[in-house]
Amino acid sequence: KQEVTQIPAALSVPEGENLVLNCSFTDSAIYNLQWFRQDPGKGLTSLLLIQSSQREQTSGRLNASLDKSSGRSTLYIAASQPGDSATYLCAATGNQFYFGTGTSLTVIP
Amino acid sequence: DGGITQSPKYLFRKEGQNVTLSCEQNLNHDAMYWYRQDPGQGLRLIYYSQIVNDFQKGDIAEGYSVSREKKESFPLTVTSAQKNPTAFYLCASSEGLAGGVNEQFFGPGTRLTVL
Numbered sequence: 001k002q003e004v005t006q007i008p009a010a011l012s013v014p015e016g017e018n019l020v021l022n023c024s025f026t027d028s029a030i031y032n033l034q035w036f037r038q039d040p041g042k043g044l045t046s047l048l049l050i051q052s053s054q055r056e057q058t059s060g061r062l063n064a065s066l067d068k069s070s071g072r073s074t075l076y077i078a079a080s081q082p083g084d085s086a087t088y089l090c091a092a093t094g095n096q097f098y099f100g101t102g103t104s105l106t107v108i109p
Numbered sequence: 110d111g112g113i114t115q116s117p118k119y120l121f122r123k124e125g126q127n128v129t130l131s132c133e134q135n136l137n138h139d140a141m142y143w144y145r146q147d148p149g150q151g152l153r154l155i156y157y158s159q160i161v162n163d164f165q166k167g168d169i170a171e172g173y174s175v176s177r178e179k180k181e182s183f184p185l186t187v188t189s190a191q192k193n194p195t196a197f198y199l200c201a202s203s204e205g206l207a208g209g210v211n212e213q214f215f216g217p218g219t220r221l222t223v224l
Contacts, residue, residue: 032210043115043199044215051210089151096167096207097142101151 002027004092006100014108017080021103023073023090031093033066033073038087038102047088048075080107111136113216115200120221122187122194130185130219132200140211141183142201145169146218152199158183159206187221195223 003026013019023033032051036044048057048064050073056065063076073090089102113134122128134141143155154167158177172191177183187194198219203211 031208032212034212036215041197041218041220043113043217044201044213046212046214049210049212091213093207093211096154096157097213099152101149 002094002098004098004100006103010104012106018078021075021088025071025092028068034091035064035075036089082107082109115216115219122223125189127188132183134181134202138202138204140203140206143185144199146197
């Protein structure tokens with residue numbers, strides 16, 4: 001069964017810093033990798049989806065990369081802002097969607 | 110605006126009661142899902158449906174039931190058989206089932222508390 005891991009579980013950075021969030025998966029036979037943002041008490045908001053044939057996707061200050069062979073995806077956030085504070089989850093799509101437990105990000109003003 | 114709505118936002122249940130959580134989508138998606146989220150455990154799949162009048166058990170279906178009478182609606186009933194129902198429940202949809210390039214979209218969630 002696919003296992004998805006996100007380390008660290010929590011991260012605090014000063015405003016303006018660039019940062020990388022990590023997502024690892026055990027089975028490389030995935031169709032895509034999706035990154036989400038979750039604010040406290042809210043649903044998940046889709047940020048980026050990388051198809052298995054792609055290496056990366058960009059949206060504004062966000063850049064997600066995918067390396068299927070090593071079972072890794074990263075979410076790069078440039079020039080972090082306090083409004084970026086949230087939990088970030090990744091999900092690998094195989095025969096179902098497999099979610100990591102998330103990284104809780106705090107951006108300190 | 111297209112999206113997924115869930116109601117109510119907060120729900121309180123007494124011991125022995127059945128409660129039903131609503132999920133509606135206007136994205137014209139075929140597939141719909143129910144997840145449960147507990148602190149530190151991530152999302153766990155309860156039920157999913159690929160098409161009207163068809164649904165399949167997920168990893169933690171015991172104590173839950175669903176129906177899919179309309180494409181846009183996928184209500185979840187938490188029965189009295191569910192031993193620990195207090196959790197945050199999330200509904201999601203995608204154009205098709207996982208197994209292709211399917212992006213999942215989520216509703217705002219329902220927080221269920223057992224009194």
